[in-house]
Amino acid sequence: MxxxxxxxxxxxxxxxxxxxxxxxxxxxxxxxxxxxxxxxxxxxxxxxxxxxxxxxxxxxxxxxxxxxxxxxxxxxxxxxxxxxxxxxxxxxxxxxxxxxxxxxxxxxxxxxxxxxxxxxxxxxxxxxxxxxxxxxxxxxxxxxxxxxxxxxxxxxxxxxxxGREPGFEEQAEAAIKRMGKKTAKLYESLRKRYLEQGDGEALETARALLRDQQNISLGDRERLYGFLEGGGKVILPxxxxxxxxxxxMPGLDGQKMSKSYGNTIGLREDADSISEKVRTMQTDPQRVRRTDPGDPDKCPVWQLHQVYSDEATKSWAQQGCRSAGIGCIECKKPVADAIIEEQRPMRERAKRYEEDxxxxxxxxxxxxxxxxxxxxxxxxxxxxxxxxxxx
CATH class of the missing domain: 3.40.50.620 (HUPs)
Structure with missing residues (x-):
């Protein structure tokens, strides 16, 4: 970051x-x-x-x-x-x-x-x-x-x-033997199916087989990954x-939260500042008076409800807004409370590091x-x- x-x-x-x-x-x-x-x-x-x-x-x-x-x-x-x-x-x-x-x-x-x-x-x-x-x-x-x-x-x-180190094929063959007779036979069979028939499933099975091997070194494992695909040793996987x-994450104006838009809430912001920012958020522009019904789909506060509120609170906000049963300040309070509660453990953890x-x-x-x-x-x-x- x-x-x-x-x-x-x-x-x-x-x-x-x-x-x-x-x-x-x-x-x-x-x-x-x-x-x-x-x-x-x-x-x-x-x-x-x-x-x-x-x-x-x-x-x-x-x-x-x-x-x-x-x-x-x-x-x-x-x-x-x-x-x-x-x-x-x-x-x-x-x-x-x-x-x-x-x-x-x-x-x-x-x-x-x-x-x-x-x-x-x-x-x-x-x-x-x-x-x-x-x-x-x-x-x-x-x-x-x-x-x-x-x-x-x-x-x-x-x-x-x-990836072509000197003696690559010889080292790969020796690594196969170190896996044990049964596993080596399975590896060679899967490699043949992939190289001759292009069997992608065989390739994935062989890779999984190598991941599970405990009796070969990391270098041998990477070498066999490369040998599997007909190439050299895999230096950089x-x-x-x-x-x-x-x-x-919606910002205070409904756009994506971004410093360039000036619509952010800091990760460790003071609770009073959070309350003030949410309280003064723009709402549905058609809802001029408290008695006017609103449309949550046109309100940035509703986007924050979708992030922070449970189903019961979202239903309350939807019905209350559309019927003018609640005011915008009432609608904003659960959002502010949820953000403050989310940040409470963060502020507590941060305090230790801020002081030291x-x-x-x-x-x-x-x-x-x-x-x-x-x-x-x-x-x-x-x-x-x-x-x-x-x-």
């Missing part, structure tokens, strides 16, 4: 709630993408620096647990930059120019000079962010799927160029998309160390297959 300002409820419902759940299901790496922020905000670097620590506190407040997930700052793990550089040597320029968000962002951010190498190359930096951890799954929204597909193409090209549930910034710094330092250990292991192998391991 880019550190470009304080987080709001749109970030929470769109990303953080999903992260909180994923940290208990997978080994997760969550990082502050400060280099990515520089691709569009390079003229205001001090804003980025100030936002980093506030954003980490927001993550912790939302429920990200440093005991369950690795949290770190991108620029503190220089292996991201090194892999980005090495991947840039093999990535065709056209791949970057055709990324849908490239021209889209240039159009949206016309006031900024984005005719820079950094902005053109940010999708490849994103690929390096993923591939340096050999990630199996990447949680993204539908608008980011094209970035993951490009990452898969980059990994495929890298493996094709550098191709990541899969884990689509994030779509959550369009050193604790936040130590969490990030520990996360950076763990991330670097994982990234270094990848870079050692990458350098070796390219021919840059001068030992």
């Amino acid at each position: 880019r550190p470009t300002g304080k987080l709001h409820l749109g970030h929470y419902h769109g990303v953080l709630k999903n992260w909180v759940q994923l940290q208990h299901e997978y080994e997760c790496f969550f990082f502050v993408a400060d280099w990515h922020a520089l691709t569009t905000h390079y003229e205001t670097p001090y804003d980025i620096e100030q936002s980093v620590w506030e954003m980490v506190i927001d993550w912790l407040a939302a429920g990200i647990n440093p005991g369950s997930a690795t949290m770190f700052v991108q620029s503190r793990v220089p292996e991201h930059a090194e892999l980005h550089l090495l991947l840039s040597m093999i990535t065709p320029l056209g791949w970057l120019e055709r990324v849908p968000t490239y021209k889209d962002q240039q159009e949206k951010l016309k006031e900024r000079d984005l005719a820079t190498y950094g902005f053109l190359g940010y999708p490849l930096l994103q690929s390096a962010d993923i591939l340096v951890y050999r990630a199996g799954w990447v949680p993204v929204g539908a608008d980011q799927v094209s970035h993951i597909e490009m990452t898969r193409e980059v990994a495929r090209r890298f493996n094709h160029l550098y 191709e990541p899969q998309v884990l689509l994030t549930p779509e959550a369009k 910034p050193g604790l936040v710094h130590s969490i990030i330092a520990e996360g950076c160390d763990h991330a670097r250990d994982a990234a270094k292991a990848t870079l050692e192998e990458v350098r070796s297959v390219i021919g840059l391991a001068y030992d």
Whole structure:
């Protein structure tokens, strides 16, 4: 996540709630993408620096647990930059120019000079962010799927160029024998079905078979993944998309909640401020007087009810609005109360970190160390297959 300002409820419902759940299901790496922020905000670097620590506190407040997930700052793990550089040597320029968000962002951010190498190359930096951890799954929204597909193409090209280690076939055959006679026979049968008949089901079954093997090394497993498909050793596995549930969090004006629209509620906003923002929200413009019936479908407050209210409250709001049985202030109160209640545990969790910034710094330092250990292991192998391991 880019550190470009304080987080709001749109970030929470769109990303953080999903992260909180994923940290208990997978080994997760969550990082502050400060280099990515520089691709569009390079003229205001001090804003980025100030936002980093506030954003980490927001993550912790939302429920990200440093005991369950690795949290770190991108620029503190220089292996991201090194892999980005090495991947840039093999990535065709056209791949970057055709990324849908490239021209889209240039159009949206016309006031900024984005005719820079950094902005053109940010999708490849994103690929390096993923591939340096050999990630199996990447949680993204539908608008980011094209970035993951490009990452898969980059990994495929890298493996094709550098996956043919000396004696590859001999090492693969030896690894098959180490699986045991019965498993080896099944693997060879599935490989033959895939290579000779294009049987996709056989390919998936063989991959699952390899994932379950306990008596072969990680290197052998990656080698056999490549051998399975008739290629070389898989140095950089191709990541899969884990689509994030779509959550369009409405803002105070009914549009999508966004800082650029000035319609946000902060993730750790004061209860009185939340009450005031909701109380002064625009409602159905046709409902001028308290006795005028309204139409919830034309009211931004109703959109918030759909996010925060139970069925009974939504029914009460619908009927009361259409019949003028309740006023707009009455209708808004359950929404404000629900938002305040949602944020109460967040504010409580945040207080500890706000009072002890050193604790936040130590969490990030520990996360950076763990991330670097994982990234270094990848870079050692990458350098070796390219021919840059001068030992």
